[in-house]
Amino acid sequence: MxxxxxxxxxxxxxxxxLSDEEVLQIHQATLHTIESVGVRFPSQKALSLWREFGAQVDPGTQIVKVNSDIIESAxxxxxxxxxxxxxxxxxxxxxxxxxxxxxxxxxxxxxxxxxxxxxxxxxxxxxxxxxxxxxxxxxxxxxxxxxxxxxxxxxxxxxxxxxxxxxxxxxxxxxxxxxxxxxxxxxxxxxxxxxxxxxxxxxxxxxxxxxxxxxxxxxxxxxxxxxxxxxxxxxxxxxxxxxxxxxxxxxxxxxxxxxxxxxxxxxxxxxxxxxxxxxxxxxxxxxxxxxxxxxxxxxxxxxxxxxxxxxxxxxxxxxxxxxxxxxxxxxxxxxxxxxxxxxxxxxxxxxxxxxxxxxxxxxxxxxxxxxxxxxxxxxxxxxxxxxAGIEVNDETLALDTIASAGPGGNFLTQAHTLKHMRELFLPKFMDRRPYNTWEEKGDDARTWALDRARQTLENHFPEPLDPKLDAALEEMILGLEGNTEHTQRA
Amino acid sequence: MNQAHFEKMSQSIVNGDPVLATSLAQNALDMGIDPLDAITQGFVVGVDLVGAAFSKGDAYLPELVMAGEAMKAAVAVLEPEMHRRGTERKTLGKIVLATVEGDIHEIGKSLVGTMLSAAGFEVFDLGVNVSTAKIIEKSKEVKADIIGLSALLTTTMVKQKEVINSLINAGLRSAVKVMVGGAPVTREWVEQIQADGYSEDAIGAVDIARQLVGLS
Missing domain, CATH: 3.20.20.480 (Trimethylamine methyltransferase-like)
Structure with a gap:
């Protein structure tokens, strides 16, 4: 599963x-920078595309300056x-x-x-x-x-x-x-x-x-x-x-x-x-x-x-x-x-x-x-x-339960508690133990977190790739390695 | 008279003002001040002041870099006259610096260059995406004491090793020290490729370079 x-x-x-206006200020400052200072694109392919799309391209510095409407409409x-x-x-x-x-x-x-x-x-x-x-x-x-x-x-x-x-x-x-x-x-x-x-x-x-x-x-x-x-x-x-x-x-x-x-x-x-x-x-x-x-x-x-x-x-x-x-x-x-x-x-x-x-x-x-x-x-x-914040409605206001527990009562035995207790957060790695236990064991969140990772590595095996698919993937990688070697030798 | 001028020079470095440093250097030449004196009694004093403030935690990296830039500007004005007089600024050594082939990350490398030259090294910065052959050629040409190699990608880091191997093959490895840097570089990598030193930041790089040329 x-x-x-x-x-x-x-x-x-x-x-x-940031307020809407501040976002707009950043946006306009950005467009101004792109238009007047430019951005370097060290790629012939990118430079020729930019030229085609109407940007101002300096082939020497490889800096591209683009008009703001080109950026915005793109x-x-x-x-x-x-x-x-x-x-x-x-x-x-x-x-x-x-x-x-x-x-x-x-x-x-x-x-x-x-x-x-x-x-x-x-x-x-x-x-x-x-x-x-x-x-x-x-x-x-x-x-x-x-x-x-x-x-x-x-x-x-x-x-x-x-x-x-x-x-x-x-x-x-x-x-x-x-x-x-x-x-x-x-x-x-x-x-x-x-x-x-x-x-x-x-x-x-x-x-x-x-x-x-x-x-x-x-x-x-x-x-x-x-x-x-x-x-x-x-x-x-x-x-x-x-x-x-x-x-x-x-x-x-x-x-x-x-x-x-x-x-x-x-x-x-x-x-x-x-x-x-x-x-x-x-x-x-x-x-x-x-x-x-x-x-x-x-x-x-x-x-x-x-x-x-x-x-x-x-x-x-x-x-x-x-x-x-x-x-x-x-x-x-x-x-x-x-x-x-x-x-x-x-x-x-x-x-x-x-x-x-x-x-x-x-x-x-x-x-x-x-x-x-x-x-x-x-x-x-x-x-x-x-x-998820705090949900406020009749159910969460819990008026009946409050009345049922009443002054000096407790909420542990309420049906409402049983229904909602799992919505409370139970940490995996926070130390909420008695002080003495911590003193005796000498471990902490880091130990538990590492243990959890080890257990997962030992026990969790997701659905594997189809062996044929996996072999095909390997072929594809080896194909490129073959080509690269060839080019290097040439 | 000269003392007041020297103080202004020092202050131009402390203020990180390359324009002022340039004009003060030019004034010094016009006044007939020995360019070497202008450096040692004027500008270098400023570098040392900023360095001391930095060590105490009173100055920050940008102030150090700007002082270095101002120093570079002053030296550029004074250097031709020093050559003419047959005097030379005593440097701590020559360093060829480059970002390796396939890697275009410049800033860390340039920062190291500025700090090294402010500390008194002569730095030949070859820029970014520099081939191994070019690095070795330059190092031979200037008789470099140190080669500094930057790489920011795990895929280009291997070029640091390539440079070292080429030095070995060319029989030059014992003639030059190699220091490396860049985000993925670790002590283990340095040991593996048998480089001579590395640092995780520009300040540390100066210490390493000083050690490599036999200074503390």
Whole structure:
């Protein structure tokens, strides 16, 4: 039985982070930036498309300046809602503005080994194991490829990774590791095979692709070209900006939003101009660089504000949002991790970001921790409960029950209690034990979270891929590896 | 007279003002001040002041970078005259810096470059997406003490290894130290590819470079 997916829906909480006028100001500042400063597209294919669509292209600097009506009319073609397909229909994730789905985070390079507890470089087996544990949770709605399969060739690594996730989970995959046209062609072929046909892939895209921009005000050429290939096949495509105050963006929050917005909008507009109506999404993981070192922080009040503000922007453009949350800078699951991940996830959820990335990382999305993953799932569950808010009606006001218990009575024995008690949240990883028990056992949430991950890895086996399909996927990857080797020799 | 001028030079660095630093350097030349004195008694004093404030936690990274940029501007004005006089600013060593082939991430690498040159290294920044052959060629040409290699992607990180292997094949490995950086770079990776040093941030990179040329 595939796991039912827990998603936030019909929220009772909301937040007012930017007024309509402020959103409009950011929008206009963005259009002005795109028109007067421009964005770099280091790809001949992208540049010639831009030329064709009427943008001003400088072939030397590869900077594209686009008139605001071109951007605005292009974005109007984007579908406001669509579905992220899954190998099993009931696990599809509707991106309709009324759901928040949690994913794992990616793409790190190290893992705290689930057995030895030692930190080590990541490999393909880690991708497979994490996918299976994630499949076994109700909180994780879809996958990001968590770790880089560093034991596979760089040119096809992203393909090995998505195959490993499909082998170990029936849920949707959003990969952030397809960097070239050649790889994108094979990814499309693989996704069509998993979906059943090219048409089925359009209806139930079992794969979506997230590409990073190259901040400030730039794109990665290979990623843009890969995105165009995937868009042609109807695979949902998103672009993530990670502009950081001080280094890749201005020190001010609004200015940083403008820079990131210009990157995402130009990339999304290009996709819509090339393939009008294909599913696209906004993605962001903006932050502030550390004042002392310039390092990526992966947390702090700026991140939390971006989490909510970006969804306002994505709503304004009427496209779904894939929002980078969690991603603590902490080195182990501790106070900082709990604080940063709770607040960042809350801000992204309360604004109803459609896709919420990403559970499981330490040290700013670099080191995978199974314990942290499980703790992040619990954070999501707590927010899920909070977002349902307080229901007020005759039944919940409980007047008869209050009368029946009366002054000095208790509510434990009331029928109303039995009926509603399961609506209360029961944590998996909070320590509510007597002090003495804690003192004797000496364990805590981290121990329990890790145990839970180990049990899942031991006991949870989702429906495997059809062996013929799996062999076909392998053939496709090997085909590209053969070609690459050939080109390298030539 | 000169002392007041030197103080202004120092202050232009503290303020991170490359325009002022440039004009003060030009004034110094017009006044016949030895360019080497302008650097050591004027501009470098400012760099040291900002460095000290940073160490105490009173200054932040942007102030350090702007001081470095102002310093670079001043040196660019003074350098031709130093060459003409046959004097030379004593540098801590020569560093060839590049983001490896296939990778276009510039900012971290440039930040490291600025910090290194402010600290007194001579930096040859080759930019981004630089081929292994080009890096080695430049390093041979300038007789670099250190090669600094940046990579931000797990897929391009392997190029750091390629550069080291090429150095070995060319018989140059013992002649030059290699330091690496970038988000995915870890101590284990550095050990695996047998690089000589790495740092997770630009400040640390200066310490590593100093160690690699035998300074503390």
């Amino acid at each position: 595939p796991k039912a997916i827990k998603s936030i829906t019909n929220p009772k909480l909301s937040i007012n982070i 974005l109007k073609n984007a579908p406001p809602a669509y579905v992220l397909g899954a190998r099993t229909r009931e696990q599809a994730c509707p991106l309709d503005g009324n759901h928040v789905f949690l994913a794992t985070d990616g793409c790190g390079v190290e893992v705290i080994d689930i057995n030895t507890g030692k930190r080590r470089p990541s490999c393909l087996q880690d991708v497979a194991d994490i996918a299976r544990v994630a499949d076994g949770t109700e909180e994780i709605g879809f996958h990001w490829v968590a770790l880089s399969a560093q034991d596979k060739p760089a040119e096809t690594r992203g393909l090995h990774e998505i195959r490993a996730v499909w082998q170990n989970s029936t849920k949707h995959i959003q990969t952030e590791s397809i960097y070239s046209e050649a790889e994108a062609h094979v990814a499309v072929e693989m996704a069509s095979a998993v979906a059943g046909s090219a048409q089925a892939l359009r209806e139930q895209p079992v794969l979506s692709i997230m590409q990073c921009t190259a901040s400030p005000l730039g794109q990665d050429g290979g990623s843009i070209e890969a995105a165009l290939i995937a868009a042609e096949a109807g695979i949902p495509i998103g672009f993530m900006t990670m502009t950081a105050n001080l280094t890749t963006g201005p020190a001010t929050l609004a200015g940083n939003l403008v820079v990131g917005n210009a990157e995402v909008l130009t990339a999304l507009a290009l996709i819509q101009l090339a393939y009008p109506g294909v599913p696209i999404f906004y993605a962001a993981a903006q932050t502030a660089s550390d004042l002392r070192t310039g390092a990526y922080t992966g947390g702090g009040p700026e991140d939390f504000l971006y989490g909510a503000a970006t969804n306002r922007l994505a709503n304004f453009y009427n496209v779904p949002l894939s929002m980078g949350a969690f991603a603590t800078g902490a080195k182990e699951p501790n106070w900082q991790a709990g604080l940063e991940n709770s607040l960042s996830a809350f801000m992204a959820c309360v604004s109803m970001s459609d896709m919420l990335l990403g559970a499981g990382f330490l040290h700013g999305s670099r080191i995978w921790s199974y314990a942290q993953m499980m703790l992040d799932c619990e954070i999501f569950s707590i927010i899920h409960k909070m977002m």
